[in-house]
Amino acid sequence: MSLSRRDVEKIAHLARLQITEEQIPGFATQLSNILAFVEQMNSARTDGVEPMAHPFDTPTRMREDVVTETNERELMQSIAPAVEAGLYLVPKVIE
């Protein structure tokens, strides 16, 4: 699968990754090579094979719906780039 500039720009946007003009051709080539490589999987006969997301097919473990954690907001926010009054600060979202 060969990726165009447009494809790379679109993927980067979906992944919220800024890449520069100069970097696009390089990424396009490398990503295309990787995709060509993984396409070897298409030779596998997988009809009727169950996908395996987890090594033991273990369902999600459940627990009682009770409060077990303490609120440590101050500690967790002590490493934030910008906080005020217990809120994380970001550029304005709604005009």
Place this chain on the structure above:
Amino acid sequence: MSKFHTMTAARIAAGLRKREFSSLEVTRWFLDRIASLDGQLNSFITVTPEQALAAAKAADARIADGGAVTALTGVPYAHKDIFCTKGVRTSCGSRMLENFIAPYDATVTRNFQDAGMVMLGKTNMDEFAMGSSNETSYFGPVHNPWDLQRVPGGSSGGSAAAVAARIAPMATGTDTGGSIRQPAALCGITGIKPTYGAVSRFGMIAFASSLDQGGPMTVTAEDAALMLNVMAGNDPRDSTSVEREKEDYTRLLGEPLHGLKVGLPKEFFGSEGLDPKVGDAVHAAAAELVRLGASLVEVSLPNSRLSIPAYYVVAPAECSSNLSRYDGVRFGYRCKDPKDLMDLFCRSRGEGFGAEVKRRIMIGTYALSAGYYDAYYLQALKVRRLIRNDFDAAFGQCDVILGPTSPTTAFRIGEKTDDPVTMYLSDIYTIAVNLAGLPGMSVPCGFADGLPVGLQIIGRHFDEARMLNVAHQYQQASDWHARLPAQFA
């Protein structure tokens, strides 16, 4: 003063318990070695001398008290910089977390503290554990102690180099596609990736959640078993942590190997990428096991050639999801003067992540996107089951599977960085094990042109005790694991 770096962790622990020497003396010894030797290796990102000395003093008090002393109380270790350590920088080898002071301890970190072990510092690694050579680290490459122009392997390259140069008696690693076993092989040390779910992933920065496992990197199998005893165990805070009785991984070490059936997958030895000298060393090791009472049987893993393609869809897909949390909002790197929210996200991530991480996020994003999910991700998960079925069938004929860990010995720094796919092929023997969730280990089995060769042992689920037994018996009959580079002796 004893030369503590010539002792195994088990020997150090025994000496501490008998009061031959103190944890303070041992810790100072290794801190001095790090200070004078790590400049050549770059194996540490953060050294923690004050905390180490404090922990050593506490361990000595605990031993003097005669209280709850464990098998490794007072023994120093180096901790891969992927494990959260409260109050200590946890960078994951990335600019994104360059200034991240973890606000909590990983369960594994807590386990080491409870056991009274002494953390020397945080070791260097490929960025976000993505790499096979420790060349993607934001903090610079790590150098292989056996040849400083060569890579130590990755992603746990710092831990491997530190133990190989004996500037730490033991270290932790994590393994998603081979990142404990391959650097262990390239650096001539012992490393084990436990069965998926055996070691808690709480506080272990996530790369690919269905593949990641933390494990020990040590000089001997006995040390690995002792360290695994501390690391492993059910953890309610990790929903993928298995609920099993706690076990003693040292309990089978002394068992003779009579009757052991060792499988050799034919696909592992036919490939053209395998260095013949590596193949020879592995065959010699197999012969040694036969002398010890084992028998060899040829097995087949027909879908093993699909393991790298499947992995390089599954792992990037999972990483694209896991790394979406790095958004410059709550912690980690934030770009300067973001003009709007989109700019905040895109530039924080664009500037915070290196090229390999970006590549893998993009491949994962593509594989999971509408229209491609079935062809790539779903197909990869089906191939994953085929690979797992192969192992199940093979273990019907043998108890453990043997093979090379890495197709080559350590390559030169910069040799494989031009083409990502070339680098990915280094994982050809290790990756299938992660996809199947099986335990795998690497032990030194010889040298090729002066560089270490690793023997891979793969076991059934939760059969680590038997694998460690095989490795330990092999290490009683050979001394490859005891070698270290002359300049670090």
